[in-house]
Structures are given as C-alpha cells and as structure tokens.
Amino acid sequence: MKKILLGNDAIIKAALVSGVSFVSGYPGCPAAEIGDEFGKIAEKNGVYAEWSTNEKVALEASIGASFSGLKSLVNMKSFGINVCSDSLLPLAYTGTRAGMVIVVADDPSCWSSAQTEQDSRAYAYLSHIPMLEPADPQECYDFTKLAFEISEKFNTPVILRTTTRVNHQKMLVDFEEAEKSGDKQFKKGEFVKNPKQFCTMPPRVLEMKKELLEKIEKIKYFAENSPINKLTGSSALAKFGIITSGVAHLHALEILEQMDLKVPILKLGFFSPLPEQKIKKFIKGFKKVLIIEELDGYVEREVRAFAKEANPKIQILGKDVLPATGELDSGKIGLALAKITGKKFKLSNVDASIKNPPRRYPKLCQGCPHLYTIAALKRIAPDAIFGGDIGCYMIAGYPPHNTQDFEFAMGAGLGISHGVSKSTNQKVITLMGDGTFFHAGIPALINTVYNKSKPLLIVLDNRITAMTGHQNNPGMGKTLMGKDSEELQVADIAKACGVKNVKVLDPSNIQELDATIKEYLAKDEVSVIVCKLICALLARRQAEAKK
Amino acid sequence: MTKNFNIIIKGVGGQGIVTLVAIIDHAAFLDGFDVRSSELHGLSQREGSVEAHVKFGKKIYSPLVYKGQADLIIGQELLEGLRSVDLGGAQTKFLINTFFSPFIGSIKEQEILSELNKLPKDKLILVPASKTCQEKLGKEVVSSIYLLGYAVGKKLIPLKKEAVLRAINNVIPEKYLELNIGAFKLGHD
Numbered sequence: 001m002k003k004i005l006l007g008n009d010a011i012i013k014a015a016l017v018s019g020v021s022f023v024s025g026y027p028g029c030p031a032a033e034i035g036d037e038f039g040k041i042a043e044k045n046g047v048y049a050e051w052s053t054n055e056k057v058a059l060e061a062s063i064g065a066s067f068s069g070l071k072s073l074v075n076m077k078s079f080g081i082n083v084c085s086d087s088l089l090p091l092a093y094t095g096t097r098a099g100m101v102i103v104v105a106d107d108p109s110c111w112s113s114a115q116t117e118q119d120s121r122a123y124a125y126l127s128h129i130p131m132l133e134p135a136d137p138q139e140c141y142d143f144t145k146l147a148f149e150i151s152e153k154f155n156t157p158v159i160l161r162t163t164t165r166v167n168h169q170k171m172l173v174d175f176e177e178a179e180k181s182g183d184k185q186f187k188k189g190e191f192v193k194n195p196k197q198f199c200t201m202p203p204r205v206l207e208m209k210k211e212l213l214e215k216i217e218k219i220k221y222f223a224e225n226s227p228i229n230k231l232t233g234s235s236a237l238a239k240f241g242i243i244t245s246g247v248a249h250l251h252a253l254e255i256l257e258q259m260d261l262k263v264p265i266l267k268l269g270f271f272s273p274l275p276e277q278k279i280k281k282f283i284k285g286f287k288k289v290l291i292i293e294e295l296d297g298y299v300e301r302e303v304r305a306f307a308k309e310a311n312p313k314i315q316i317l318g319k320d321v322l323p324a325t326g327e328l329d330s331g332k333i334g335l336a337l338a339k340i341t342g343k344k345f346k347l348s349n350v351d352a353s354i355k356n357p358p359r360r361y362p363k364l365c366q367g368c369p370h371l372y373t374i375a376a377l378k379r380i381a382p383d384a385i386f387g388g389d390i391g392c393y394m395i396a397g398y399p400p401h402n403t404q405d406f407e408f409a410m411g412a413g414l415g416i417s418h419g420v421s422k423s424t425n426q427k428v429i430t431l432m433g434d435g436t437f438f439h440a441g442i443p444a445l446i447n448t449v450y451n452k453s454k455p456l457l458i459v460l461d462n463r464i465t466a467m468t469g470h471q472n473n474p475g476m477g478k479t480l481m482g483k484d485s486e487e488l489q490v491a492d493i494a495k496a497c498g499v500k501n502v503k504v505l506d507p508s509n510i511q512e513l514d515a516t517i518k519e520y521l522a523k524d525e526v527s528v529i530v531c532k533l534i535c536a537l538l539a540r541r542q543a544e545a546k547k
Numbered sequence: 548m549t550k551n552f553n554i555i556i557k558g559v560g561g562q563g564i565v566t567l568v569a570i571i572d573h574a575a576f577l578d579g580f581d582v583r584s585s586e587l588h589g590l591s592q593r594e595g596s597v598e599a600h601v602k603f604g605k606k607i608y609s610p611l612v613y614k615g616q617a618d619l620i621i622g623q624e625l626l627e628g629l630r631s632v633d634l635g636g637a638q639t640k641f642l643i644n645t646f647f648s649p650f651i652g653s654i655k656e657q658e659i660l661s662e663l664n665k666l667p668k669d670k671l672i673l674v675p676a677s678k679t680c681q682e683k684l685g686k687e688v689v690s691s692i693y694l695l696g697y698a699v700g701k702k703l704i705p706l707k708k709e710a711v712l713r714a715i716n717n718v719i720p721e722k723y724l725e726l727n728i729g730a731f732k733l734g735h736d
Contacts, residue, residue, distance in 0.1 A: 004572050004582070029588055111587050136583070136610070169610040170572055170584045247610070254608040331613030348615035348636035354665050356633050357626050358652050362560070362595035400651050469588065 005173040007166045008033040010137040011103060014144035015073045016045055016178035018099065021187045022065035023049040024058040026439070027468040028077025029112035030167040031105035035075050036469065039480040045178065048186040051471055051480045054410070054439040055080035059087050059102070066096040066157075067198060069189035071148065074102040078118045079409060081159075083440070085123065090200045091157055092128045093208040095215070097197075098189070099151035101144060102129075105162045108294045108327035112164070114394060115409055117325065119295035120161055124272035128212055130219055131159040131272040132228070133246045134166055137173045139228075143269065146228065154219055161271060163294065165247045165327060220273040228269025229278055234262035239287040240340070243279070245271060245299055248292045248328045255330040259343055274302055280310035290340060291318040294328050361398040367536035368392070370460050372507035374401050377429060380517045385420055387413035387430035389441075392467045392535075393460050396431060404431075411440025414457055418444065421453035427521055428455040435465035435473045437490055442497065448526040449498040456520050457528045459490050462535040470538060494528040501527035508533060551604030552705055553612040557631040558623025558691070559648050560594045566718065567621075567691040568599045573714035574706045575603035585610040594648075596627055615639075619703055621694055624648050629659050632666070640670050642698055644690055646677035672703070680730055689730035696734025708735065 005013070011034055015023070023042065025035040038049035052058035055076045062072035074084075081088065081104045088102075104120045107113040124131040130150060134143040140162065147158040200208060223229065233242070233256065244252050245268045256263055266282045268274065283289050283303065291300040300318035307314050321336040322328065331347050338345035364371055370393045377386065378401075388394050388407035397404030406416055417430040432441050437459050448455060465471040472478045477487030494502045501520055507513050513531070520527035554571065558564055568584050575582040580603035587597060600612045615636030621643075622628025628643035635641065643663065647656050663671060674697055676690040692715070698704040699711055711731065719727045 004569075004576055032588070164587070165585055165610060168586050168588060170568070170586075171582065171607075171610070172576060250609040251611065251613075257608070329611045329613040330609050331615070334613075347613070350632055350635045350637065350639065350670075351665050354629075354632050354662050357629050357654055357659070360559070360594075360596045360626070360630075360650055360653070363650065365594070 001177060002172055002174050004170055005137050005141075005175070006033065007134070007137040007140040007162060007169050009037065010140035010173050010175065011144050011160070012037050013173075013175045013177070014141045015101065015148070016047070017176050018145050018148035019071050020073045020148075021047055021070040021189075022062055022072040023047060023075070024052050024061040024072070025075035026052055026055045026058050026080055027465060027471040028080055028105070029468055030107060030164040031075050031077050031103055031162070032468045032471070033167075034073075034103060035480060036471065039482070042186075042481055045180055046186050049480055051473065053474060055083040056087055059084040059091070062100055063087065063091055065189070066098045066100045068191045069098050070187065071099040072101075074100070076104060078104060078106040078113065078120050079115055080104065081120050081123050083410070085126070088123070088129070089127050093200050093205065093212055094198050095155040096151060096157055097155070099148040100157045101147045101151060102157055102159045103162065104159055105164070105167050106295070107164045109164070114390060114407060117295065119298070121271050121298055122296070124159065128216055129157055129159050129272075130223070130270070131161050132269055133161050133271045134269070135247050135249045135267075136166060136169055137171050139269070140166065141173055141175050143228065150219070150222070154215055154222075156215065156219070163246055163327070169247070216273060220276070223270040223273045224275045224277055226270060226275070229275045230267050230269070231264065231282070232267055233265035238262070238264050239285070240289070241266065241282060241286045242290045242292060243268065243282070243299060243303065244292045246294060248294050248333070251328055251330040251333050252292050255334040255337065258330070259334060259337060259345060261337060261341060261343065268299065271299070274299070276306055279303060280306050283307060283311050283314055286311065286314055288315045288317060288340065290321070290336065291316070292322065292328065292333060293318070296324060362395055363398070364392065364395050365536050367539075369462055369507055369531065369533035369536065370396070372510065372513060372533075373431070373458060373460060373531050374403055376507070376510065376513045376517055377403050380514055381427060381429060381521060384427040384429045384521070385417075387417040387420075387428060387455070389413035389430070389432045389436050390467075391433035391436055391460070393431050393433060410436050411444050414441055414444035414448065414455065417455040417457075418448045418451065418453045421448075421455045422451070429521075430455055430457050432457060432459055433465070434459060434461040434463070434475045434490060435471075438474045438488070442493060445494060445499065445526070445528070446497045452525070454523065454525050456517070457526065459528065459530045461490055461530050461532040462538070463532070464535050464538050466535045466537065470535070490530045491528070494530075499526055499528050501525070502530070503528075504530040504532055506533055507531040551602055551607060552619075553617050554601040554619045554621065554704070555612050555617045555631060555634055556599045556601070556621045556623065557627045558597055559627060560597050562597070562623045563688060563691045564597050564599050564623070567695060568601055569718045570692070570695065570711065570714045571601045571706070573717055574711040575601070577710040577713055578706055580604055581607045583607045583610040596630065619698065621698070623691055623694070625656065625659050626653060629662055632663070640672065640703055641666060642672045642674065642694060642703055644676040644694060645673050646687070646690060672701075676734065679733065683733055684726060684729055686726060689727055692727050692730040693734035696731035700735035
C-alpha cells in the first residue's frame, strides 16, 4: 500500500514486516518516535518493546533477544551509540543469532542536540559493523528490510544510520503492512548454549576477530553487488562525476536539474563496507569527482585512497567546497557546483536592509517546576559553580537564567562536579533530571561518595522524561508498554549509594527549598536534594485527559 | 501548475506546525502532486523558533526549501515572520499572523512591523489570525488552520478547497474536527 509516512514510521513498518519481536531503546530526538510508537502498537503486534535505562542496556537487552532467537530493533539518537559502544564492539565479534538492526539517528545542525555535531558513521570503522544510510522514508523502509536480511544472512548486527532530515522527512511510501499476530502474548525464543560464539574471552577472542574480518570480506562482496549503491544521472562521456550519501543525494538531484547540469552520480546506500570496485570503476575516466556527504568527509577520504590505484590524476573535491558543519541543502551544493563547473548560480534574497531579529531561545514552559529551583539557586548561591546536564533544565544555561557553567553528556554534570569539587574550594551545584539520574547519574554519585567530594546534587524529578516528548522512566512505575512496574525512588538510591544528606521536597515550597540549599551547601560532604514536582505540560495533559 | 510549489512555515513551538504540515501534505497528495516535507521535533517544542518545509509538484527530490526558493512563507507569529524574511526570495509571498509572542531581548512590535513593511506591498499579507480565532471560535490555537484557509481562499497556495477539507478530515481527530473546519472556513471566506 501507499501512504505518506514519516521516516521513523517507515522504519517501524519495515521492522514489523521483517518479523521483529523485540524492541529496545532510549528516547532521543530525532529517533524517539520509533520507541514511542512501538509502545502503542507492540502488544497488538505480538512484539515486546521497552525504554531501557540507557542505550548500553538497550543494546544489551536486544543482544539477549537475538541470542535467544528473536529478531530485534534497537533505537537511539547519535550520542546513544557512544553510550552503548562498550557492548557494541564485542557484539561484532560474537555476531548475532536472530536478525538485529540498530537505528542511530544523527542530527546535523544540532536542531535537537546539545553535546556535539556527531557523525556516527565513524563507528562503522571502529566496530566492523555494516552500516546503511537511507536518504528518505522510502529508503528507511527498504533499507530496514534489507538490514534485517543482511543481519540474518551474515549473523551480524546492522546499523541503520539516519539523520534528522531523514527521520523527520515525509513522503509517499510504498510498503507492505505486516499481518497482525492477533495474539497478545509476545513470542518467546530459546537460548541455545553456545559459549564458543557468545563469550569473547582470550584466547578465543583473537580467533573471533579473524572470523569477523573474514565475514567482513564476504559482506564487502555483497555490498559490491548491492543495488542500493546505484548509478544515476546522465553518464555520456562525462569528465566530472558526483558521489552522494544520505539525504544530500536528494538535494544534489534537485540542484543539478535546476542548474541544468548533466552529471553521473553514484549514490551510496552502504556506508560500510563501501563498494570499492564500484567506486573505482565510477571514477576511472573522470578528471574531477565531487563527494557530497554531510558532516565529516569519510567517504571523501576513502575515495582518495581508492583513486591512488584507479585514477591517480583525478581531482577529488569534497570538504574544500562544501561545509563540514551544519546540514547541507540544494543551495549550498549549488554554490559548490558553480565553483567547480563555472556555471552561474546565486541565492536570491529579498531587501537586505530588513533586519533579522535577535535569537529566540527555547524556554521553560509556563508553570515549569524547574523555575522554582533555578530561581532559588540565583537567590541563595549566585556565586556557586553550576553543573548542567541533558534535559529541559539545560535551558538554565540560556538567558535570562544563565545558571550553567558546564554541560556535556548524560550524567556528566555530576562527574565533572566531582572533579571541580576536588580541585577547588568552591561550592559546586549540579542539576540533573530524573531520567538522566537513572541513565548515567548513579555511577557518578557513587564516585562522589567513594572518593569524598562535596558537590550538591539537585535532582529535578518532574516525574517523566520530558525533553524528548514525555517518555516513561524507572521513577514512574510504568513501562513503555504501559505496564505497572516498581516505582524507583531517587532518594532511596542516593541513600543506598552512601549519601547521608538526602531530602525530597516540593520545590514550590520556596522556604523549605531555600533553607535546604543553604543547609546542604554548608556540608562537608556530598548532598542530594530531590525536587519532586510534576512537569507542568504533563499535569495539564493529564487534567485535559480526565475531562 | 508547471513549477513545484515551495512553502516554509515558521512559528513558535506549540503552534501546531506538525499538524499543519500533515494537512498540506495530505491535501497535495489528494490533488495528485508528488509531495515531501521536513519538520523538526524536540528542543523546538519549548517555545523556541520552529520551521517546517513542504514542497509539492510534479516531481520533488529534496525535502528542504533552500534560501530564496520559497513561493509562500507562512509566519505563525510576527517576530518569526520577520525572521523568515531572510529565507525568502524575489517571488516569495509572506502570509503572517499578527499574533506576537515576545521574549526577553526581543524587539518591539512597532519595529517588527516597520521592518516587515519594507517588503513590496504585493508580497506581504498580514492577517490577525489568532485574534480572529479567539474572538469568533474562542480558541487561538487553530490560527494555523485559519491561515491555511486564508491562503487557499486567496489562491496563495495552489491547492483545492475540497482537497484541504478532506485532508483536515483525515488528519484531525474527531474531537477537534468541527473546530478545525470552522477555522479553515473562517479563514477561507
């Protein structure tokens, strides 16, 4: 059937039609809709789906499913692959049993990302895991299906690397709807013992590496002949060719047509392994080749190496004419093509004297519980060092709050605060959300206790993982599929980690909040305040739903 | 329609941009066009600046409208409307809601209007969509649908009224259907 689908929806349709039974992930933009939607449809389709505590645990959950004979789908945003990389690398050595696809969604231009403008394609090199790069929702569907096929054929996980403009692109997609299993029980597999495959211990681990490299050779052959690395555009006696990947391919097609340039294109569906022979053959007769890829110039570097053998005189263009920062669009590619071909191209604009207004920063919502805490910090401890973390409360770093002195990665605020606290005599206060606390805050908290530093950790427990679109987390007593679960208490965990000063309070009780911050800042050891108040948006939505 | 039609929608998180994109996508499909769109979720929800692109025509390749290529820019809010001027080109028409959502460090409403009025007269259309929806329907939140109705009614967007109404029926949940159709018709007529 044909329907307008979001890239993320197309991935879901393909996973279902490929027979996925187990879905795990951690919410992050632009991939979060994959898990969110599975939360709604899993049961009807006989699938099990979870939000795991973090991406590493999510990957491990699906590894367990794969080893038990169930096909699995793991979903995460770019930085998730950093978190799960410790288990990702041995997974390449063991390989999978049932098919397994890992969706990693990068965010060029950082539309919804702090941290870095990461190009996760580099993990294909590090891990030796095949990686496919779809350009649009149709390819999201086709490539996810193909990824499951490759995974089953070669017993390897396959990474589907997407970007914001692929996950959040919509178009008419031709797809098959999976037959609903109708039974509400999710399928069970069976773990068949095979330590030779599943244990990466020496001396076996070196044999495994050898086997992995042999397997990669076979996958290279497969990639070499795969129709997803396709020749398109005009080819008659051209001296100039283009190699594209991801959504940039679509921008290239558009601008070539508009500039009336007839150029042959090799569109890469595989990022890894690259079809070396196909690329060598493609560049053979050219004087120039332009590589159009977003972010880092990985393909460009590979082409330079291939060209030494295939066509040493060819001029290779890429990051010297296209930006390595920010997403691409047809206009940026048009400017590069104008430089290369001498064809005229100019971006049109309106009256340049019209002023562009100042930047509108995202802000904390009306009634947001974090506002109480941020205001209290400015009142009580304006001179403290403020550690930030990943979540809505990083808006504390924008004006007018400006209460964030460093901000890195999930849970990193407390880890760095420990170092600052050890290294100085200054007061350090770290803000961390409930979701982030469960994700990566606990080891950092144990470190402050064990190694005796004295930051004040304020856990902003708004009863949900709000930033990424309100996902359930271990503090809520509800799973992704809406089942009841243990409601973990941040304060109990902090106490169990050995923190002596722990207080749970309602931050709208301003006097208590102020007094507690004052009291705990004077302590000579780590303290934890749990500011527990429901997210204002969630409260409004719950009230709306009750009507 | 011989050329593809490019729309950029710019507003503030929470103004229903994703719904508006879904309706235009669907209506373009019903009118027999190839269509692609691109939207942003996430950080933009927190009342930040948001932007979506919709393109339809005989054959659409890229989901993004590059600088200067928009035929129509819909500004759901005054200041974001001014911000969108930078994305427009010589042919771009700007349909801007006069609703103003200021922020700390923002410029004054009068200043925004005087900047916008530097646009050629036939390119700028200011419409009090939020105000009208609040007065006539009691809900400001459907102002985007009002703007869509206005654009279709004034032929600023080459989509048929019937297709858009069918798209609204398809996209909007039953509970809010009447309100949304009301907003569309109010803008259209």
